[in-house]
Amino acid sequence: MSKPQRTLKASTITMAHGAGGKAMRDLIEDVFVGTFDNENLNKLEDQARFELADLQVQGRKLAFTTDSYVVDPVEFPGGDIGTLAVNGTVNDLAVSGAIPKYLSCGMILEEGLEVELLRRIVTSMRQAADDAGVTIVTGDTKVVPKGKGDKIFINTTGIGVIPEGVDISAENCKPGDKIIVNGFVGDHGAAILNARGDLALDVELKTDCQPLHGLVQAMLEICPELHAVRDASRGGVATVLNEFAESSEVSIRLMENKIPVREEVRGVCEILGLDALYFANEGKLVAVVPGDKADAVLDVMQSHPAGEGSAIIGEVIEGYAGRVLVQTGFGGERILDMLVGEQLPRIC
Amino acid sequence: MKFVDEFRDPDMAKAILERIHTLVDEIPQAQERPLQIMEVCGGHTHSIFRYGLEELLPDKIELVHGPGCPVCVLPMGRVDDCVAIAEQPDVIFTTFGDAMRVPGSKKSLQQAKAEGCDIRMVYSPMDALALARKHPDKKVVFFGLGFETTMPSTALTVKQAEKEGINNFYLFCNHITIIPTIKAILDSPDMYIDGFLGPGHVSMVIGQAPYEFISAQYNRPLIISGFEPLDVLQSLLMVLEQLKAGEAKIENQYKRIVPDGGNMQALRAVSDVFELREFFEWRGLGSIDHSGVRIRDGYAQYDAERAFALPNLKIADPKSCQCGEVLKGVIKPWQCKVFGKQCTPETPMGALMVSTEGACSAYYSYGKIEARNIA
Numbered sequence: 001m002s003k004p005q006r007t008l009k010a011s012t013i014t015m016a017h018g019a020g021g022k023a024m025r026d027l028i029e030d031v032f033v034g035t036f037d038n039e040n041l042n043k044l045e046d047q048a049r050f051e052l053a054d055l056q057v058q059g060r061k062l063a064f065t066t067d068s069y070v071v072d073p074v075e076f077p078g079g080d081i082g083t084l085a086v087n088g089t090v091n092d093l094a095v096s097g098a099i100p101k102y103l104s105c106g107m108i109l110e111e112g113l114e115v116e117l118l119r120r121i122v123t124s125m126r127q128a129a130d131d132a133g134v135t136i137v138t139g140d141t142k143v144v145p146k147g148k149g150d151k152i153f154i155n156t157t158g159i160g161v162i163p164e165g166v167d168i169s170a171e172n173c174k175p176g177d178k179i180i181v182n183g184f185v186g187d188h189g190a191a192i193l194n195a196r197g198d199l200a201l202d203v204e205l206k207t208d209c210q211p212l213h214g215l216v217q218a219m220l221e222i223c224p225e226l227h228a229v230r231d232a233s234r235g236g237v238a239t240v241l242n243e244f245a246e247s248s249e250v251s252i253r254l255m256e257n258k259i260p261v262r263e264e265v266r267g268v269c270e271i272l273g274l275d276a277l278y279f280a281n282e283g284k285l286v287a288v289v290p291g292d293k294a295d296a297v298l299d300v301m302q303s304h305p306a307g308e309g310s311a312i313i314g315e316v317i318e319g320y321a322g323r324v325l326v327q328t329g330f331g332g333e334r335i336l337d338m339l340v341g342e343q344l345p346r347i348c
Numbered sequence: 349m350k351f352v353d354e355f356r357d358p359d360m361a362k363a364i365l366e367r368i369h370t371l372v373d374e375i376p377q378a379q380e381r382p383l384q385i386m387e388v389c390g391g392h393t394h395s396i397f398r399y400g401l402e403e404l405l406p407d408k409i410e411l412v413h414g415p416g417c418p419v420c421v422l423p424m425g426r427v428d429d430c431v432a433i434a435e436q437p438d439v440i441f442t443t444f445g446d447a448m449r450v451p452g453s454k455k456s457l458q459q460a461k462a463e464g465c466d467i468r469m470v471y472s473p474m475d476a477l478a479l480a481r482k483h484p485d486k487k488v489v490f491f492g493l494g495f496e497t498t499m500p501s502t503a504l505t506v507k508q509a510e511k512e513g514i515n516n517f518y519l520f521c522n523h524i525t526i527i528p529t530i531k532a533i534l535d536s537p538d539m540y541i542d543g544f545l546g547p548g549h550v551s552m553v554i555g556q557a558p559y560e561f562i563s564a565q566y567n568r569p570l571i572i573s574g575f576e577p578l579d580v581l582q583s584l585l586m587v588l589e590q591l592k593a594g595e596a597k598i599e600n601q602y603k604r605i606v607p608d609g610g611n612m613q614a615l616r617a618v619s620d621v622f623e624l625r626e627f628f629e630w631r632g633l634g635s636i637d638h639s640g641v642r643i644r645d646g647y648a649q650y651d652a653e654r655a656f657a658l659p660n661l662k663i664a665d666p667k668s669c670q671c672g673e674v675l676k677g678v679i680k681p682w683q684c685k686v687f688g689k690q691c692t693p694e695t696p697m698g699a700l701m702v703s704t705e706g707a708c709s710a711y712y713s714y715g716k717i718e719a720r721n722i723a
Contacts, residue, residue, distance in 0.1 A: 198470075198471060198475065199471060263349055266349055266352075267349065270349070270352060272471075273394070328398075328399045328400045329356060329358050329399075330356075330358050330361050330399050330400060330401070330404060330577060331358065331362075331400075331404065332399055332400020332401055332402075332403055332404050333400045333403065334397060334398065334399075334400045334714040335713065335714055337713045337714075340449075340693045340694050340713075341449060341458070344445035344446045344448060344449065344469075345444070345445040345446065345469070345471065346394075346444075346445070346446050346703075346705065
């Protein structure tokens, strides 16, 4: 079916664009359907429909996840809220070993939003969806009065198929397993902090936003028994490791000097007294791999474009359940806990 | 990273640690009871935990984590005053990030913000002044907090406001001074501290001279120390060298930042704008004479204490809190009755659990594994 033909002439979003009438149709057909442009969406039904048989060819289980995106600023070096909204949900599917297939897109727009900005965001979503091999098949749009939102909030829900035999879970970590990350940690968190402009730091920081399903599939090929994988988004690597240690009732020990942190990100942390291990990432995963397979998995990761900077940063050990330790460069040791609230800059 | 990694070199640390281990065995008083060395500044406490230094030191050295965390020693009544200001109409209340979470008697600034107050995190008082310029119809209040380290930038901001004729900028002054507090600790009868690591960034402003009484009257060594792990270790070594030689001198390990005479321009700005208060209330330590500053009459129009009606109530710490004893080194954080039980970083009861620089919070979050197991 060819895509609908209505066009949106307005330059800013008004309440009319959420009111269900012609203005809303203009917005949906021109901006969303026009850009996402696929058979399922173009039918303008209230739901997307897919053949079960097509999915069953690829595996026996579905993975299903949802996430909302509220980042400020909405555009930042290396991406925007649209790239995040696609890759974030793709990655939540990917780290289960699933092959991501379909996404929904729910948008809450604030009255007064520039249509040009919205078009840029939607175009990024299409681009990111193409890169990740997923299709945005259904959606919803609401408009809230000025001041009741913050430009744009996006929710995406994703469906993927888990190939047979894959069982990745935070409960699987065992003493002797190695901890691997796929590159520099903390880039996204530092980039967002810097993009807000309050710091007036003269550094170039870019988000690391990227889809991870290709990398995870490559890892599974060499090591089908991957124990645990999670993307280290909000709360960072520190939070994921604490979740692993808790769910598997083990201890984890990190080697501080093995953790890849970009010089610029370290700089931001040094100045503000923050810790990159708690910074959000949007294209980084933490994997727990059986010790005897760790080197092979690392090789595969390092030769994948999404894992060039991969490194073994620690191991699972016997000990107090749920505890993450960091071995400092000095041979000292400290506990790496979950954050209590948000990370706050120190006074002096 | 340049100017950072040099001060975190593990090989050099090892060499200094070896000398520390040898030296401590040669100090007579260390053979009778552990030496108590206080790091005055919260920045040092943070480094000590961040790099796991404490467990690398000999058992004969006990580090006492001093009162130099301005967020920790802020009394609850003062937080209540902040909230009272923030709740007034047309106020934008600005603060450094780590003061957001400090509990008042009813709520923290973070909670007040959630309830609708316009409270914003800033990185410098100049950011607050910029807000005042941008919002001439609002009253922009800056929560001035910290020791001599942050005092000059606040003083200069007030002077800048005057120079530009900005009339909607106010300072809620809670700046405190370190010297009277060290003196109060030295005067306390249950104190056994053998030597001090002096605050690096405070000293960058006030210089070396104000500490002389510590050696002259109390016969204790103090080493002005930097904040990198090697700085801290070298300063400890310098304390031990003095103790071994039976000396008590004020020395400056942090010469790359701290000039012996301090920063005259900064001191001039501070004394232009501020004067000593008769006393100031410290959380955990109580009232200490001349330990805080207020805005001079000449700058009265910028003084939030005069511009706003404040509850100004004294709220006592819960009785079960033993922050004062921890601050003076009488007990270790985990020996406090409520440590890790009623008092945790999520629900801090006492001052020292509040900021990541507070000794109890540092022990709880980073600290010695055994300490946490005891709790």
